Amino acid sequence: xxxxxxxxxxxxxxxxxxxxxxxxxxxxxxxxxxxxxxxxxxxxxxxxxxxxxxxxxxxxxxxxxxxxxxxxxxxxxxxxxxxxxxxxxxxxxxxxxxxxxxxxxxx
Numbered sequence: 461x462x463x464x465x466x467x468x469x470x471x472x473x474x475x476x477x478x479x480x481x482x483x484x485x486x487x488x489x490x491x492x493x494x495x496x497x498x499x500x501x502x503x504x505x506x507x508x509x510x511x512x513x514x515x516x517x518x519x520x521x522x523x524x525x526x527x528x529x530x531x532x533x534x535x536x537x538x539x540x541x542x543x544x545x546x547x548x549x550x551x552x553x554x555x556x557x558x559x560x561x562x563x564x565x566x567x
Contacts, residue, residue: 477527499530
């Protein structure tokens with residue numbers, strides 16, 4: 461088997477944390493939630509530094525707390541976005557009956 465025959469690893473599913481090492485001393489975690497949210501956490505000393513879409517969040521003392529803060533920030537962002545999203549989708553639904561994902565659950 462040549463180098464070109466080695467299969468690529470499967471991507472981490474959206475919403476799941478992925479750990480990575482960069483060099484011997486840089487440890488990090490990444491969370492991808494579609495095109496809207498990307499979180500990166502890296503450890504330096506005893507602290508965990510978190511960025512959400514390139515905006516820094518508070519420094520935390522544990523990985524679990526850093527992940528929790530990031531996930532709460534994502535949920536807050538989605539909740540703030542949903543009212544506007546609903547208006548836009550309803551407007552598009554009234555103009556075009558095709559290719560719009562309905563906000564209404566199927567019964």
